[in-house]
Amino acid sequence: MTSGHLSERRSVKPGSQASLRRSNQQRIVRSLLQSGSLTQAELSRQTGLSTATVSNIVKAMVDRGLLATSPTTSSGRRALAVSLTGDDTLAAGIDIGRSHVRVVVTSINYRVVGERWVHLPLGHEADLALDVASTVLDEVLAECGSSRDALIGVGLGVPGPIDRRSHAVIDGTILPEWVGITVDHIQERLRMPVMLENDANLGAIAEITWGPHKGVDDLVFVKVGTGIGSGLILGGEIFPGNIGVSGEIGHLPIHEHGLICRCGNRGCLETVASTAIMIELLSREPQNVRTTSDIIALAQAGDKATLHVIDDAGRALGRALAAIANLVNPQMLVLGGPLAGLGEILLEPVRKGFVRYSSPVVHDSTELTMSSFTDRAEALGGAAIVIQEFEAVGFET
The missing domain is CATH 1.10.10.10 (Winged helix-like DNA-binding domain superfamily/Winged helix DNA-binding domain)
Known part of the structure; x- marks a missing residue:
């Protein structure tokens, strides 16, 4: 095929x-x-x-x-x-992060047949990440006993805004080396048809496609990582905004006199609640945190400093979620990303911030939950958009 x-x-x-x-x-x-x-x-x-x-x-x-x-x-x-x-007919989802590539291969009837995560160096160039992704994709296909001939396409997510006019990554991504990279360039590098999308949007799509939230028409997915982004499902469809850059929740102002953010403003949510700021705050002895896995391990062990940092971050996230919920009134708010494994340790302070800043009728009618996919949602969403496009237009003769 x-x-x-x-x-x-x-x-x-x-x-x-x-x-x-x-x-x-x-x-x-x-x-x-x-x-x-x-x-x-x-x-x-x-x-x-x-x-x-x-x-x-x-x-x-x-x-x-x-x-x-x-x-x-x-x-x-x-x-x-x-x-x-x-x-016999496969789709692939690829999630590119600040320090990783995850590849998922699925059948068109939504069965995962292969998956792999590999490390990337910080500050990697786009072409390096794409070459690694291409190699890993071939390896996963080989393990499945298949090849690229069976693939109908790739859905690729990056942690940053995608301008739908130019189909290019634009300023605002946590991967500055990717700014200006277009879907055409990605297709040439991967040698495959590609759909390029913001990673949080893919996470939202995964939640209503693969997870226990199938059929939810109004859902907000928030990915908490080095950056913080959200994907908005409104009326059963992704809401991209005017040019495709909706959901930049990481740059909502939280503290007027807070730290300078990478976007140039002060006190953005990312300066309080991103995994990057958490790691920075806990990098000194005795915590000596270097990765999100360290944060999870220390929190589960009851480390007071780590729990305090998570509490501050969670309450700030809850405040930002309240602003979104007050505006669009979703049925469900889902937290995802590498800290999803914290479960109630993170969800409890988020809930407190959400209740504090949302209107009573909104917080009483909105379900706040943690993603069941941890950090797999974005790659699963990538495969899902390929399958859905295949269903919509792939059969024209």
Whole structure:
């Protein structure tokens, strides 16, 4: 199977034959995702399409290697069972962080088939990270007994804003070496179709796609790491804002006379609650913290200084979340990132700050929880956007 170009949606006029064909294809794919193998007659009943339409679409998709058919019987009669190629068709999610690359490979029916995390040096150049990601992707595929021929594309997340006009990483990322890097450059380096997205947006998508929060239409995912960003799901869709830079919660002002932030302003949330500031505060003896894993271990061991730093950070996060919730009134707030393993140790002070600064009706009607994916959400979200794009436009003939 050959991969399509996923970074640019093809323009289809509403009401056109191409639009109708795409809509019909989506109905068939979604029925198969929900029910598994179905006969063509069952597909016709479930989708409301005529048997002739189903037969024509199934034939075209089988010819392209997207569906498989096999003889079966239905009500005593011979029939054709139709199924997605499933594990033979794969999607990849890649999460690039300040000091890591995580690669996840999944089937198009949302089953994780391979995964790996590798360290990156601080201050890495974009091309180095992409070369590492490319190598790791090949290694994970090989471990799955597959190759790039099975991949329909890659969803890649970076910790910073993506300008949707230029499809480029812009100033504001915690990876200054990535500023100006475009999706076209990434595709050339990875030699694959790529969808480029902010990592917090991918985390939000993972929560409503893979996790226990499927079907939640209004959700805010907050990734707490070296930087702090949020992905907003409103009405069941990512809310990108005017040019794609919504959710920059890390630069909400918390302390008027606080530290100077990397954005140039003073007292931003990142100067109080990021993992970078926590590590800096706890880097001296006796804590001697160097990584987020050190923070988690010390907190779970009851270290007073570490718990105090987490408490300050959590209350500041809660205050920022209250500002968002008061504005957009989400059903759910989800905290993710490398500190998600702290669970209630972090969630309790966040809850206190949230209750203190949100209106009563908002905090009473908003669920505040920790991500069940720890630091895997962003890569899972990357795979999800590829699958969803595949469902939407990947079957046009």
